[in-house]
Amino acid sequence: MVVVLTPYWFNGVQKLKVVSQSPPQPPRGLTPPSMQASVHKIRCLSQLRSKDKSLEKYIYLQQLKDADTNMFYQLCLDHMPEITPLIYTPTVGDACLQYSQIFRRPDGLFVSYKDKGSIGKVLRNWPRIDEARIAVVTDGSRILGLGDLGANGMPIAIGKLSLYVAGAGIRPSSTVPICIDVGTDNKKFLEDPLYIGLRQPRISEAEMNEFMEEFMYEMSVVFPELLIQFEDFSTDKAFSFLSSFRDRYPLFNDDIQGTGAVVLSGFLNAAKLSSAASGRPLADHRILFLGAGSAGVGVGMQLMSFFKLQGLSDEEARRRIWLVDSQGLIYDGRGKLAEHKKFFSRNDYTGAPMTDLVEIINYVKPTALLGLSTLKGAFNQGVIEAMSAHNPRPILFPLSNPVRLSECEFHEAVQWSRGRVIFASGSPFPEQQHEGRTLYPGQGNNMYVFPGIGLGAILSKAASVTDSMIEAASLGLADALTDEERGLELIYPRIERIRDISAQIALAVIRCAQKEGVDRTPHLQQLDDAELLKHIKGKMWNPEHMSHL
Numbered sequence: 001m002v003v004v005l006t007p008y009w010f011n012g013v014q015k016l017k018v019v020s021q022s023p024p025q026p027p028r029g030l031t032p033p034s035m036q037a038s039v040h041k042i043r044c045l046s047q048l049r050s051k052d053k054s055l056e057k058y059i060y061l062q063q064l065k066d067a068d069t070n071m072f073y074q075l076c077l078d079h080m081p082e083i084t085p086l087i088y089t090p091t092v093g094d095a096c097l098q099y100s101q102i103f104r105r106p107d108g109l110f111v112s113y114k115d116k117g118s119i120g121k122v123l124r125n126w127p128r129i130d131e132a133r134i135a136v137v138t139d140g141s142r143i144l145g146l147g148d149l150g151a152n153g154m155p156i157a158i159g160k161l162s163l164y165v166a167g168a169g170i171r172p173s174s175t176v177p178i179c180i181d182v183g184t185d186n187k188k189f190l191e192d193p194l195y196i197g198l199r200q201p202r203i204s205e206a207e208m209n210e211f212m213e214e215f216m217y218e219m220s221v222v223f224p225e226l227l228i229q230f231e232d233f234s235t236d237k238a239f240s241f242l243s244s245f246r247d248r249y250p251l252f253n254d255d256i257q258g259t260g261a262v263v264l265s266g267f268l269n270a271a272k273l274s275s276a277a278s279g280r281p282l283a284d285h286r287i288l289f290l291g292a293g294s295a296g297v298g299v300g301m302q303l304m305s306f307f308k309l310q311g312l313s314d315e316e317a318r319r320r321i322w323l324v325d326s327q328g329l330i331y332d333g334r335g336k337l338a339e340h341k342k343f344f345s346r347n348d349y350t351g352a353p354m355t356d357l358v359e360i361i362n363y364v365k366p367t368a369l370l371g372l373s374t375l376k377g378a379f380n381q382g383v384i385e386a387m388s389a390h391n392p393r394p395i396l397f398p399l400s401n402p403v404r405l406s407e408c409e410f411h412e413a414v415q416w417s418r419g420r421v422i423f424a425s426g427s428p429f430p431e432q433q434h435e436g437r438t439l440y441p442g443q444g445n446n447m448y449v450f451p452g453i454g455l456g457a458i459l460s461k462a463a464s465v466t467d468s469m470i471e472a473a474s475l476g477l478a479d480a481l482t483d484e485e486r487g488l489e490l491i492y493p494r495i496e497r498i499r500d501i502s503a504q505i506a507l508a509v510i511r512c513a514q515k516e517g518v519d520r521t522p523h524l525q526q527l528d529d530a531e532l533l534k535h536i537k538g539k540m541w542n543p544e545h546m547s548h549l
């Protein structure tokens with residue numbers, strides 16, 4: 001049923017009457033005689049399930065989205081745990097790797113280095129400029145943990161935006177996937193005759209900076225109401241573009257800030273479980289990272305809030321975090337360090353370089369080990385047993401994506417910790433049985449927070465996305481666990497509740513934007529929390545039934 005406002009005249013004054021209407025029926029003969037929405041949904045689901053390979057399911061779902069957007073999102077909402085891994089990580093990783101082969105029709109905006117000097121003209125070709133509210137922008141230089149995939153990065157932007165629609169009710173017509181193509185250093189792609197991108201190596205850093213200046217300026221002119229999410233830029237660019245543009249345009253970086261928020265949230269819940277078992281105060285947790293790229297450092301920065309919430313100073317919080325990269329433990333005496341690694345570099349270690357992870361664990365004695373390294377199997381039996389020897393409930397978060405790059409699998413963590421692990425991974429794993437109990441893995445993926453951050457920023461028309469708004473999103477997610485979920489020792493809510501969670505997160509983000517004075521919707525300031533939540537939920541787009549028929 002659709003609500004329609006019909007004008008009518010009363011005492012010479014035009015008024016509006018609310019009438020309910022069924023969706024317009026297609027002319028007879030253009031659909032089969034027996035078509036019912038509920039039956040058609042079963043048909044679509046069984047077509048999806050009839051495919052053996054995840055990539056085939058991905059292709060089917062993309063075609064369904066093109067042909068019948070409403071049905072695609074109905075399936076997403078009704079079968080979130082089944083469909084999310086098909087439109088997002090891990091399957092979207094394969095879609096990016098194979099995009100030149102599976103490409104059928106253009107989707108999203110490709111802005112290439114050839115457009116330099118006329119980027120605005122290209123952006124104006126987007127067919128729904130007035131409706132555009134959120135863009136996910138990648139340059140394909142670090143897609144998940146799969147490296148430089150050039151123009152094949154487009155499916156990551158499309159996948160993230162599908163989650164904005166499914167998870168936060170952003171209108172599909174308001175989403176703009178953008179892939180910036182400034183060449184690729186992926187030799188295999190450059191030699192592939194089917195490759196869809198520019199056939200040239202990546203441009204220099206100076207050329208890229210100049211290009212991005214023009215791109216961001218033109219985006220703000222053509223799409224004045226747009227929020228931008230930077231996605232999967234390689235680490236150097238991820239940090240530098242975030243800091244150069246965040247005070248000028250409304251944007252956030254999902255890999256640095258979204259991941260930081262989602263991990264802080266899961267860690268808040270995990271640390272409580274771990275401390276309940278060990279008796280250790282929350283302020284005494286110690287966190288070791290394997291991986292010191294945009295995600296590792298971004299999460300480290302955000303996790304400082306965990307310690308500050310326990311009353312520690314900035315400096316005390318910083319000292320609770322140790323980073324390891326491909327050269328081992330990061331410390332001052334090791335030699336020249338990349339700029340983004342300096343903040344967490346240790347000045348209290350003066351020995352020889354330490355590269356063995358078990359040795360590092362025995363030195364640091366962390367309560368939590370987080371992986372953002374893309375190093376499959378790095379949390380091996382020795383590593384997990386070392387963590388379990390120091391902790392009655394070790395916290396293990398292998399967060400690298402996709403699944404095949406995860407630092408360990410859930411069944412391994414359960415087995416080698418003898419069922420004591422508190423676990424979250426970047427991509428999903430199945431639950432496990434252990435000594436008669438069902439153990440549930442968490443999914444520590446920024447998909448839990450970016451839809452809510454985006455919704456909150458869009459509805460408040462935030463002029464910028466502040467650190468406090470990101471932290472508010474994180475705390476909003478941590479608080480969203482129900483009693484039943486806490487009883488099962490979940491550290492993230494069930495994904496089926498994503499719309500409710502996104503509404504809660506959006507509320508926290510809007511309130512924070514108001515406090516910081518970056519909101520541009522004064523009328524929302526007048527609402528109390530219950531009214532604001534109702535307003536947020538009322539703004540969410542919902543798929544209709546059988547709209548294409």
Ligand SMILES: NC(=O)C1=CN([C@@H]2O[C@H](COP(=O)(O)OP(=O)(O)OC[C@H]3O[C@@H](n4cnc5c(N)ncnc54)[C@H](OP(=O)(O)O)[C@@H]3O)[C@@H](O)[C@H]2O)C=CC1
Nearest residue numbers: 144145235291292293294295325326373400401426445446
């Ligand atoms: N769960 C989630 O929501 C998210 C997960 N991720 C995942 O995080 C991963 C990393 O992303 P990002 O930080 O951007 O990538 P980067 O490539 O920037 O960082 C990878 C880091 O891992 C280190 N590393 C690589 N090999 C080893 C090794 N053998 N031993 C120790 N450290 C190693 C690198 O060391 P060095 O610096 O020396 O090269 C680098 O510090 C990806 O798989 C990505 O999918 C990212 C965002 C969100």
Ligand SMILES: CC(=O)C(=O)O
Nearest residue numbers: 144232255401445446
């Ligand atoms: C999840 C995500 O953003 C990543 O792996 O890059």
Ligand SMILES: [Mg+2]
Nearest residue numbers: 144231232255
């Ligand atoms: Mg990413």
